[in-house]
Every structure is written in structure tokens, then in C-alpha cells.
Amino acid sequence: MTDEVDGHKAPRGNRRKPKSRAYRIAKIAGIVLSVLVLIVAGLGTWLYNKFSGNLHTVSIGGSMGAEKADPYGRTPIDFLVIGTDARNNAQDCQLGGDCGSSGYGNADVEMVVHISADRSNATVMSIPRDTMVNVPACTDPNDPKNTTTGYYGMINSALSYGPQCQMQTIHDLTNIPLQHFMMIDFSGVVNMSDAVGGVNVCVDNNVYDTYSHLKLAKGTHTLKGVSALEFLRSRHGFGDGSDLGRTYAQHMYLSALMRQVKSAGTLTSPTALYSLADSATKALTVDNGIGSVGSLLNLAAEAAKVPTSHITFTTMQTMPDPSNQNRLVPAPGAQSLFGAIVNDQSLSGGKSGSSDASSTSASAAPTPSASASPTTASFPAAQIDVQVENGSGVNGRGSDLANYLTGKGYGSGTTAVTAPQNVSTTELHYGNYSTDKAEAETVAASLGIPASHISSDPSMQGVVLIVGTDWTSGDTYPGGTAKPAPVDTKTALQDSHSQTANDGNVCAPVSTQQTVELNGVPMSPIQAYAAAANVPNSAP
Structure with missing residues (x-):
């Protein structure tokens, strides 16, 4: 975890992150x-x-x-x-x-x-x-x-x-x-x-x-x-x-x-x-x-x-x-x-x-609102590193959210830095790597960030959260609904x-x-079968 420090500004236009792809009766x-x-x-x-x-x-x-x-x-x-x-x-x-x-x-x-x-x-x-x-x-x-x-x-x-x-x-x-x-x-x-x-x-x-x-x-x-x-x-x-x-x-x-x-x-x-x-x-x-x-x-x-x-x-x-x-x-x-x-x-x-909008009966279902918090997350949190930029004007705000994310199982490469300037609206950006969008949607679901606050930035890779003055406290975006981060199904x-x-x-x-x-003699069920020739089988 890297703490944000005043004067340590996040570089613009080329943000990169290390990717941790690391029955009794049925x-x-x-x-x-x-x-x-x-x-x-x-x-x-x-x-x-x-x-x-x-x-x-x-x-x-x-x-x-x-x-x-x-x-x-x-x-x-x-x-x-x-x-x-x-x-x-x-x-x-x-x-x-x-x-x-x-x-x-x-x-x-x-x-x-x-x-x-x-x-x-x-x-x-x-x-x-x-x-x-x-x-x-x-x-x-x-x-x-x-x-x-x-x-x-x-x-x-x-x-x-x-x-x-x-x-x-x-x-x-x-x-x-x-x-x-x-x-x-x-x-x-x-x-x-x-x-x-x-x-x-x-x-x-x-x-x-x-x-x-x-x-x-x-x-x-x-x-x-x-x-x-x-x-x-x-x-x-x-x-x-x-x-x-x-x-x-x-x-x-x-x-x-x-x-x-x-x-x-x-x-x-x-x-x-x-x-x-x-x-x-x-x-x-x-x-x-x-x-x-x-x-x-x-x-x-x-x-x-x-x-x-x-x-x-x-x-x-x-x-x-x-x-x-x-x-x-x-x-x-x-x-x-x-x-x-x-x-x-x-x-x-x-x-x-x-995780799949095209599955059974989806075509007959209503289209989700553009302002709804995305729920298409399909990546385990442990595979996602997030760069959190503090543009809220509140000292330590970036570190608080980065710590929250790692506490929820997000990657150890999750970091916090100070944004080049304060911003009024919280934004979540993702790069042009094939999985970046899905990772951003996973982060958004965990923090309750609506889809309208997510956008692509072809100049970067990974996921960058820029925290604005509209979100100065708490772990869920105001008015949003946080959802649990997906777990690794293999685990x-x-x-x-x-x-x-x-x-x-x-x-x-x-x-x-x-x-x-x-x-009165302890034995395995295999041995018991051989020793009980006089007992009929339960089924032919």
C-alpha cells in the first residue's frame, strides 16, 4: 500500500498499474x-x-x-x-x-x-x-x-x-x-x-x-x-x-x-x-x-x-x-x-x-437504467489493482478508500496518490486493456458508483478512481448501492x-x-463384505 503524500501528483495521460493476475438425504x-x-x-x-x-x-x-x-x-x-x-x-x-x-x-x-x-x-x-x-x-x-x-x-x-x-x-x-x-x-x-x-x-x-x-x-x-x-x-x-x-x-x-x-x-x-x-x-x-x-x-x-x-x-x-x-x-x-x-x-x-446480460429471458427483461450501479462484475477482487487519486480536498481520503478496497480483497497493488487538482465529481476510468472495463465495473459495484461515472481512457491501462469533492466520507458513493466484490470461484x-x-x-x-x-472386530467395509457372505446384498 502506498500512502498519498501532498506534492506527490498522479501523472496524467499514462497511468499504468501493475496487474496482479496473479448428501444425508438428497x-x-x-x-x-x-x-x-x-x-x-x-x-x-x-x-x-x-x-x-x-x-x-x-x-x-x-x-x-x-x-x-x-x-x-x-x-x-x-x-x-x-x-x-x-x-x-x-x-x-x-x-x-x-x-x-x-x-x-x-x-x-x-x-x-x-x-x-x-x-x-x-x-x-x-x-x-x-x-x-x-x-x-x-x-x-x-x-x-x-x-x-x-x-x-x-x-x-x-x-x-x-x-x-x-x-x-x-x-x-x-x-x-x-x-x-x-x-x-x-x-x-x-x-x-x-x-x-x-x-x-x-x-x-x-x-x-x-x-x-x-x-x-x-x-x-x-x-x-x-x-x-x-x-x-x-x-x-x-x-x-x-x-x-x-x-x-x-x-x-x-x-x-x-x-x-x-x-x-x-x-x-x-x-x-x-x-x-x-x-x-x-x-x-x-x-x-x-x-x-x-x-x-x-x-x-x-x-x-x-x-x-x-x-x-x-x-x-x-x-x-x-x-x-x-x-x-x-x-x-x-x-x-x-x-x-x-x-x-x-x-x-x-x-x-x-454476470451475463444475454442469458435466459434477458431479451424480454427491461434495460437497466444508465444510472444504475453496474452488476456485470466478473473478476475476483484479488486480481484487480486500483489507483485511487484523492481529488476531494480531504487529506487522507484516498488512503482511506484504498485501505477499504484491500480490506475487501482487492489486489496488493492498490495504491493511493494525490490528484493533480481537486475535482467536483467522482470518476472511475479504465484503460484499453481487454479486461479493464470489466475490472472497473467490479470496482464500481463494490463502491456503489453508478455507470454514468465510468468512462474509458485509451491512454492508460488498468483502473483509476478519482475521488471528487462530492464524496468526502464513507465507503459507498452517496446515493449508490455497493455490492460485494466477486470471489475467485476456483478458491x-x-x-x-x-x-x-x-x-x-x-x-x-x-x-x-x-x-x-x-x-465385535473392527474392519473396513471392504473386509466386512468379504466376511459376511451369509448377508444378502441390498440390491442385485
Whole structure:
């Protein structure tokens, strides 16, 4: 950082800057696409009342945060998918192995689903249930006696105080706005897998999880009913035997379910569509904002626009809890993943709603005002160096803004100097390098500088901010609306075990560690498979 000094004038006409180019139950998101695609495909409005009557609805006190519209007035959609371990009926008790959990249960699956503003891409982020977080003070709107003053504990325990508490806990952790939730139980998974005729999954070795009872030979299998639940519940069979391995396997299952739902065999069969709609709506508990089939269909119609190749599954980056090696805490890299979702950045190679004006339905959208703050930013802040010239007449003003930008992640080459003279109007100039304009728009979005204050200067390279007497304090241009600087998507995806929904060539990695026991002897799931020849496989 270079501090501005009186008498150190910025050269005019040749400014150059150094460029520092330096799944526990995947079912619900599947249900979303299912219900979306299926009734849109033609079941007819006469079934709305029947399917709406299947739904279980729970009130929440409102959404957590608000999505930001893109230049065309479109907003992203964010909701939480919850898989509960509650055993509130005979089928759940049988499938779950006991009836020890009642009420809402614990959220053994937590997936944040983000659908971009332009509907060109989506991100599904799993949060491992073993993550330790601060659960805020909560009161269940449906039971005022069910309340907590807040505590430090496993993230999945927040559901015991109601879905709203679970949503609030995740919003506080990630800053991702959440509008709705969808929750499903054990029996819902079984019925959904049966309704689509089974889901194809692959395992890269023989596996026998003696806890979930999943037993499969190496290769691809079609899972139905209980075998599907065993696969989704298995945490000792995959990866390192933790909840992380289970989330990766769930993403594979959900991807396969989505492909199955969109297949011709499902969409062209009235019987299959009816069964899918009936099973999906019976399985769901949703918030009152989407507590009808009509509302779900609207949501489904939006989600169905996203091709499977642009649906990215990720897992929040974690590391062992220093206080308890059997628990997790968010890793520093998770902040980049959260930021990418909040910024509506595509993580799948698709076009993000905030960066492409020509994407789906853009031609029918209104043209953004010339005075609107640009939101076409597509460059990570770390790749942008800004020269800040202080023409405000306030000593140190340039340094304040330069420090603010570097604090927001802008390049270490960001500098502050004194302008040759004071100017009345703040201006943002960019050079003739091919990426300079996009970089200037990124800076403008971060500072709330309107498009009318941005212009090109062919004699320079890079981005130069000239601060005028109209902006003598604060980090956002008066009257402007600052937007977060985009994050590096490669950094956001690092260690997140990402994959896209159209990838059908991935096999779940069976654990090679001693994560299970058979007859009291610790062994790997591979060894357990060989030692349990008398136990039938979960699927042929």
C-alpha cells in the first residue's frame, strides 16, 4: 500500500498499474425438481387439491435476508432442504431402527439450494451435520414453549427448536438469504425412490456398512426403497467413514435421481408421474409460503430451467474441531463458497445471473437504467489493482478508500496518490486493456458508483478512481448501492468435492479404513463384505 503524500501528483495521460493476475438425504431437492417438472409436464390442475392436501405445512416467521436483484430485476431463489431423523410414524420407526426421536428430530441432511437469478445455473451446498456452530436464540412460531436462549453445539440440533431455527442458524453461519425450507423423513426417501423405478448408483469397491446395513458389490446398482435409504444413511461405508463421505455419496444419488426424473421414461408415463407427484407431496413438510402444489409448481418451473450440467453439488469446507476431533468446524475456505453463492456466481461453468446480460429471458427483461450501479462484475477482487487519486480536498481520503478496497480483497497493488487538482465529481476510468472495463465495473459495484461515472481512457491501462469533492466520507458513493466484490470461484470450490448433476460416471469411494465392526472386530467395509457372505446384498 502506498500512502498519498501532498506534492506527490498522479501523472496524467499514462497511468499504468501493475496487474496482479496473479448428501444425508438428497431427496428434497430431487423432490423440488420432481414436483416441478412433473406437473409442469401435464398432470393437470384437477389434481392440485389432492396433492396440496398431501403436504404438511409449518409456519415460519419470514425469510432470512433478502436476495439482490440483477440489472433486469430478476432475483435468485435460495431455500433449505432438510432431512430429519424423527420417527413420528410406524414406517419411520421401522426404517430408522427405533422410535427414540420425536418432534422435529435432528437435521441429518442440510442442503442449501441456490438457483441463479437468470435460472442458468444452480448450486447445492451440503453442510455436514457434525459441524459445531453458535445456535442463536430461537422460538418456534408453532410452539412458543419450544425455545432456546442460544448455545454452542452441533448444527443439526437447531431443528429441535423448529425449522425456522435451523434456517436462522445456517443464515447466521453463511449470510446466504433463505426464503423457504423443505423437509423429508425416512419413509419419504423410500417412497420417492420406488416412485421413479429406482435410482442407479455406483460404488468403487465391495461395501458392507454394518450400521446402515448397506451391502453392495463393486459396480452399478439400481436402488429402490430400503436399499436407497441404506445408501443415503451410510456414513461408515464411504470416504473416511465420517459425515463428509456420506454427503459426497448423497450428491451422487441426487444427481442420479434428477437424471431419472428428467428421463423420457418418467416424463412420458402418466402412471409414473402420478406416483411421483403423490409420493413427493406426501413426503414433504414445507413452510407456509410454499404450502400448496401451485406454489411448489411455480418454484419447480423455475428450477426446471436449469440444465443438469449447470447444477453444482458442493460440501462446505470443514476442518476438525480443535476441541473435539470427532466434530467439525467451518474451514476458512468456506467463506469463499458462501460469498460466491451470495454474489450469485456460477460454480458450474454456467452463466451467473449477475454476470451475463444475454442469458435466459434477458431479451424480454427491461434495460437497466444508465444510472444504475453496474452488476456485470466478473473478476475476483484479488486480481484487480486500483489507483485511487484523492481529488476531494480531504487529506487522507484516498488512503482511506484504498485501505477499504484491500480490506475487501482487492489486489496488493492498490495504491493511493494525490490528484493533480481537486475535482467536483467522482470518476472511475479504465484503460484499453481487454479486461479493464470489466475490472472497473467490479470496482464500481463494490463502491456503489453508478455507470454514468465510468468512462474509458485509451491512454492508460488498468483502473483509476478519482475521488471528487462530492464524496468526502464513507465507503459507498452517496446515493449508490455497493455490492460485494466477486470471489475467485476456483478458491470457492477448493476442497468442496464439487460435481455436476450430469456426471453419471462417478462411483462412491468406499472407505478403506476400519470404520465398521463385524462380530465385535473392527474392519473396513471392504473386509466386512468379504466376511459376511451369509448377508444378502441390498440390491442385485
